[in-house]
Amino acid sequence: MHRDMPAVVHAARFSSRLAAAMHARHGGRVMIASAAAAYASLQDGTVVALVRRDADPPPTAVIVPQVPDMSQLAPHAAALTLSPGGLVVGGAEITAADWWSPRQVVQARPDGDAAALLRRLRRSTPQSDFEAELTNTVVRRIDEAAARWALGDGAGSRTSLLSILGLGPGSTPAGDDAIAGFLIGLRAFDRHAFDGSDRLDDVASDIAGTARTRTTTVSAGLLREAADGYCAPSLGRAVDALAADFAGSALQRERLLAGLLAVGHTSGSATAAGLLAAIRCAGTHASTHSPHTVRTSWAPLT
Numbered sequence: 001m002h003r004d005m006p007a008v009v010h011a012a013r014f015s016s017r018l019a020a021a022m023h024a025r026h027g028g029r030v031m032i033a034s035a036a037a038a039y040a041s042l043q044d045g046t047v048v049a050l051v052r053r054d055a056d057p058p059p060t061a062v063i064v065p066q067v068p069d070m071s072q073l074a075p076h077a078a079a080l081t082l083s084p085g086g087l088v089v090g091g092a093e094i095t096a097a098d099w100w101s102p103r104q105v106v107q108a109r110p111d112g113d114a115a116a117l118l119r120r121l122r123r124s125t126p127q128s129d130f131e132a133e134l135t136n137t138v139v140r141r142i143d144e145a146a147a148r149w150a151l152g153d154g155a156g157s158r159t160s161l162l163s164i165l166g167l168g169p170g171s172t173p174a175g176d177d178a179i180a181g182f183l184i185g186l187r188a189f190d191r192h193a194f195d196g197s198d199r200l201d202d203v204a205s206d207i208a209g210t211a212r213t214r215t216t217t218v219s220a221g222l223l224r225e226a227a228d229g230y231c232a233p234s235l236g237r238a239v240d241a242l243a244a245d246f247a248g249s250a251l252q253r254e255r256l257l258a259g260l261l262a263v264g265h266t267s268g269s270a271t272a273a274g275l276l277a278a279i280r281c282a283g284t285h286a287s288t289h290s291p292h293t294v295r296t297s298w299a300p301l302t
Helices: 016-023 112-124 129-150 154-162 174-189 200-214 217-227 233-242 250-261 267-289
Strands: 008-015 027-033 037-042 047-052 061-064 079-083 086-089 092-100
Touching (some): 037 079, 112 233, 154 200, 233 250, 250 267
Parallel strands (some): 047 061
Antiparallel strands (some): 008 061, 079 086
C-alpha cells in the first residue's frame, strides 16, 4: 500500500451481492489495479470491484469514498480477504458502512421508437477502423444468435454466443459485452422462455460457466452477474429508456441511451448491439404470440 494511503478506509458501501461471500470469509487476489478501479477474483469465481464514488459500479462493487488512485489501495496481485465487517486488501482495511443493491432487470414491453433511436445513436458513435471492424463482427454473430433464439433454437443460439466469447481486447472484450447486453435484454423484454435445456436460465448459466476458462476473469465475473439479470447502472438505465412505460422526456431517454454508448471504447456499442438483438427477439415472438408487444421486422443491425 502507498505510504500516503490510510490504514483504514471507513464508510465504504458494499454490494448486497457480496453478502454471502463476506459471511463465508472468502479470499482472493487482485487481478487488475488502476487509478479508476481494482478487480479481485475470489475462489468461487465472484469478482469484487473496488471503485470510486463517481464510477459506474458493476453488481459486485465496493464503492470506496475519497480514494483518488485505486491502484494505491489495491496493487496488482495483492491478497484480498472478505469478512462480515468488510475486507482487507493491500495492507488496507475497508470497513462496510452500509449496503447498496445492484440493479436486477424486470420484464417490460419494449418501445420500437426507442430501439430505433438507440440503433441510430450506435451507428453514429465514432470508432477507429479496428473498433468498427470488431463491433461489426460482434454484431453479425449476436444477430445470428438472436435469429436462432427467436426460432426457438436455444442450442443454436448458445453456439453463436460462444463463438464470440472472449472476442476482442481489454478486460471486458466486445464479444462478452454483446452477450451481456443480449442476456439482460432477453430478461427484460422477451416474455417467452423455452422448455428443457433451451430455457434462458440454462443457456445463461452455461455461458457464465464456460466464460471462466474462455475470457478474462473480470469479464467472466460480469457475465455471471448478467446471467442472473444483474447489471451496472448505465445498462439498467438504458433498459429503462427502452421500455414503453418510460416516464421521462424524449431528451432524458436519449441521454440515457447515449450514456450506455459512452462506456469504454467498444463496450457501450457492443452492449447496445446485444440489447437491440434481444428486442428484435421479443418483436418476432410478438408477431405470433402477443398483441401488446411491439412488432419488429428481422433485419441486420449493420
